[in-house]
Amino acid sequence: MDFKDYYKVLGVERTASDDEVRKAYRKLARKYHPDVSKEADAELKMRDVNEANDVLRDKEKRAAYDALADRVARGGSPEGDFRPPPGWDEGFEFHRGPSSGPADHAEFSDFFSSLFGAAERRSATRQNRRARGEDHHAAIEISLEDALNGAEREITLRGIETGADGQPELKTRTLSVKIPPGMHPGQYIRLAKQGMPGHGGEPAGDLYLEVRIAPHPRYRIEGRDLYMTLPVTPSEAALGAQVEVPTPTGGTVELTVPAKARNGLKLRLKGRGLGGNPPGDLYLLLEIVLPPADSEAARQAYEQLAAASTAFNPRRHLGA
Template structure:
């Protein structure tokens, strides 16, 4: 099969404008139309002219044909043994006119069929295809306060969509999202109909937003439970105390630090975590904060403590 030069068939240059393509076609059609022409090869010439016009008048077909012609010009196909390389039409979609059907191109050449026949069949299949739109997924990061109390936020997403010619393009859109109270990391918020458009009149898909909660200066999250480090002084830990603690939903509560408390002791405030059918808890992890010995009074206090607890060895378990 030989590569066909559609520009030569119409007697025009490759740089010809759309208007020049139309004029060349009309001129040749008047000359070679079988109903009026006296030329012996009029019928064959008219088929070649129609085929060339079908390709060069269509912007997508012409662009794809030109790109393929450049590849052929650079070599890679023996003369008279042309076969379209796989994927040569990637990024192009070919549309039929309103009155064109499969029979309209039935008499075109094998060269035309090898290039555009399958592409047009794929396009027709896409146009007749019916299916619900594809679901999309994205991640959304929210503040802990939004997870606790609920909120409404605007988010901006970038997604690949197909333009009117079927080519992929990156588009940005802004959506309003209602965040329910008690949402937790890894949970999905579903936005119905915000996925990819459906085909053949079918509904659009959904958009699923995976919740991620931004790091908080006080609390960390484990499933529905919250954890906070609670600093206490050595005397509060040793003698016991009532200390004030901020809670995630706002306000302050008073908690009891038991006598002889050690660093790492975990105090539980039931139901003070993330909301849900079974609300999470808030855990306070005690951390003994030592006052600095940066003045005479503090140094004397540490010396007195050392004397009073001379028998205490915090490294006894190490065996040294």
């Protein structure tokens, strides 16, 4: 087997701080989690990312791994033929931190197990290991209406669990999720004790669901603000008008279109966007829509408009 460079797996330098390691792990976990990733080898990459995070976030494991990496760099090792030297882990006691779950090396590589599997099994026989379960992360996509008004939905997640035979297997579970009103993209919903089981009587970890909002046929999301195209007639734009506008939470509101309004003019409805403190706004982009000349009356109206607008040249800015 090959020697694994865990720093390269997470994309961090060897001098990376605990916070940098944590941020790199979260970014890659969101990218390769089997519930959201469409990459063919997402599960394998997720395993490597979990494995690297397991080592680099634990001070004892990281120190031992760094010492071993230095020995490998000095002495060299034939490619594909790495074996940890005898006694390499003397003086280190490996454990998992309070936010981690039990060591289940069936889901990790042979390289990891060759280094830390036996060491943690020895540690487990010396003490009654107690550890809170690991937190899990997943992403859910909700509708804009659910984000604004709140809802209760059932979601289905897939994850690796240890079967009765001790081997990892992909299992599916369904959870009921309460979506609070006022959510916006990037926020998390926490489901207490829905992560990995605890060890030694400690509680399970939590499940964090990253909120994503599905594209909407009418509204576009930018941060906490919503944007909508509002069609108006030429007469409404030229003379001004009161028009009814649908709102994202339901119902309508009366909006004043100012006289001499131009195509693309942006009007704001304060506080009608996504929730927050302060809440976002709803922006309406005017789009002047021409009535079709599909009747004699419509054609005569256009002819009268043309006769009254002979001084108007829409191509003047082109030098025409």
